[in-house]
Amino acid sequence: MIEFQGVQMAENTVILDGNGVKRALTRIAHEVLERNKGVDGVVLVGIRTGGVHLAHELACRLLEIEGVEVPVGAVDITMYRDDIKGHAEHLPVGKTELPFGIEGKKVVLVDDVLFTGRTIRAAMDALMDQGRPSCIQLAVLVDRGHRDLPIRADFVGRNVPTSRSENIAVDFDADNHPTEVILQK
Amino acid sequence: MGFRHKDIIGLKDLTKEEIELLLNTADSLNEINSRDIKKVPTLRGKTVVNLFYEASTRTRTSFEIAAKRLSADTINISASTSSVTKGETLLDTAQNVLAMKPDIIVMRHAISGAHEFLAKRVSCSVINAGDGAHEHPSQGLLDMLTMRQKFGKLEGLKVAIVGDITHSRVARSDIYGLTTMGAKIFVAGPPTMMPIGIERLGNVTVCKDMREAVHKADVVMMLRIQLERQGKTLLPSMREYSRYYGLNPDMLALAKKDAMVMHPGPINRGVELASSVADCDQSYILKQVENGVAIRMAMLYHVCGGEPSEG
Missing domain, CATH: 3.40.50.1370 (Aspartate/ornithine carbamoyltransferase)
Incomplete structure (x- = not known):
């Protein structure tokens, strides 16, 4: 936040515009295919809520490229958070929806922004409670650094150096398509 | 929020x-x-x-x-x-x-x-x-959740609550909760088990006849006679109670076609609930x-x- 004539104003920088987001997702889709030699045994699991929208976007790309529909699931991490005491009030709980077994599957976990890594830790615990996947890979649209845990992403849309006080927002339109990524100071 | x-x-x-x-x-x-x-x-x-x-x-x-x-x-x-x-x-x-x-x-x-x-x-x-x-909030909430799963909303539902209203904390929690959520409650029961002023707790209509409460209801909530809480003087006999305030298939036919039958349990088969009604497709007792x-x-x-x- 900067102060301008006594008024607090947010200074926003667009990091990825609509086309930038599209290109990044297309590249990630190709990388997923390359790493897994196709989509055999691959499932996408988005982290609520932004990650779920992005997982659906990735599934569309994979369908366009390979002609195969990859199953998409959603995981809600609220019940796996490690900071329950820190919240004055509890967050609403979303639904975990995995319409497929993850046992033996190659799970590509999808989130919008990778920051401390705590969300990913919680999501991995949530997944492990549902079965034993053969591997978990991580795809994120933006990696902004500042990890608290030893976690790294396998597929990254854009690396963005930030300070801890800044905020990264991924915007979606009414149909849940990503529109742009903004850095808020 | x-x-x-x-x-x-x-x-x-x-x-x-x-x-x-x-x-x-x-x-x-x-x-x-x-x-x-x-x-x-x-x-x-x-x-x-x-x-x-x-x-x-x-x-x-x-x-x-x-x-x-x-x-x-x-x-x-x-x-x-x-x-x-x-x-x-x-x-x-x-x-x-x-x-x-x-x-x-x-x-x-x-x-x-x-x-x-x-x-x-x-x-x-x-x-x-x-x-x-007084109250039994977890029961009131699970009742509302079960209703909302079936109808998608609680607003505007007609809910009949029948039985021993005086001794029922379930009835009170249901009345408070459902009133807040915009449902209409119709209560019926023997006059000796109908507390004076119950209609002031919420959106409640007191019915003299059970048929009036059940008529076109979305939900029929039956209550158990709480024998452990009352003297024996409130009812002439269980048979008479069952005849006037029991839910049998004929009585249920007065409610809406897809009405839900609910009960906080434990049920007394053959008293407030006919066995066939307790086990019918419209019964949501185990879902509760x-x-x-x-x-x-x-x-x-x-x-x-x-x-x-x-x-």
Whole structure:
């Protein structure tokens, strides 16, 4: 936040515009295919809520490229958070929806922004409670650094150096398509 | 929108948004109950004491399962097997339990208002699992969740509540909760079991005849005659009661075609509920029990994050 004539104003920088987001997702889709030699045994699991929208976007790309529909699931991490005491009030709980077994599957976990890594830790615990996947890979649209845990992403849309006080927002339109990524100071 | 209560004493104290939050949370948590591994680490390290001064199978088991599925540690204390039989008062028992540092006390007590008394005097959260003829909030919430799953909303529903209204804490919690959510409640029962002024608790219409309450109802909620709470003088005979206030297939036909039959349990087959009705497709009695676990998980989760409410 900067102060301008006594008024607090947010200074926003667009990091990825609509086309930038599209290109990044297309590249990630190709990388997923390359790493897994196709989509055999691959499932996408988005982290609520932004990650779920992005997982659906990735599934569309994979369908366009390979002609195969990859199953998409959603995981809600609220019940796996490690900071329950820190919240004055509890967050609403979303639904975990995995319409497929993850046992033996190659799970590509999808989130919008990778920051401390705590969300990913919680999501991995949530997944492990549902079965034993053969591997978990991580795809994120933006990696902004500042990890608290030893976690790294396998597929990254854009690396963005930030300070801890800044905020990264991924915007979606009414149909849940990503529109742009903004850095808020 | 968050939940800002240390305790849950009754649905009278909750706003529409808070009830919706609890129902939505329970809806999400229901998924955990269908998993192979029915456990999440949310309340790891928290201790829940179930302090039951009255008999209970469903509610106590349900609270215990709910706490365990959230990874909390649970301890059950039944008054009949504790120092209460040696003459210890409620507050003394509570303070001794409190000295062992629990995070939540789930209590059932025969005296209305026992929870309010306790909640003001202890630092941990207190959840009401039924107090006398006052409130039974977890039952009221699971009733609303079961109705909302079927109809998608609660607003505008016609809910008939039939039976011993005077002694029923379930009826009171249902009346408070459903009124807040915009449903219409019609109560019927023997005049000796119909408290004066019940219509002032919410959007309640008192019916002289059960048929009037059940007519075109979306939900028919039947209550048990609580023989343990009353003298024998309120009813001429069980047979007569069953004839005028029992739900049989003919009576159910007066309600809407897809009306739900509900009952807080335990049911007395052949008294308030004909056996064929209790087991019919329109009966949601076991669904209520299933939803009870998710509702109690939601309550435990939200009081753990709540702050002491003001006043």
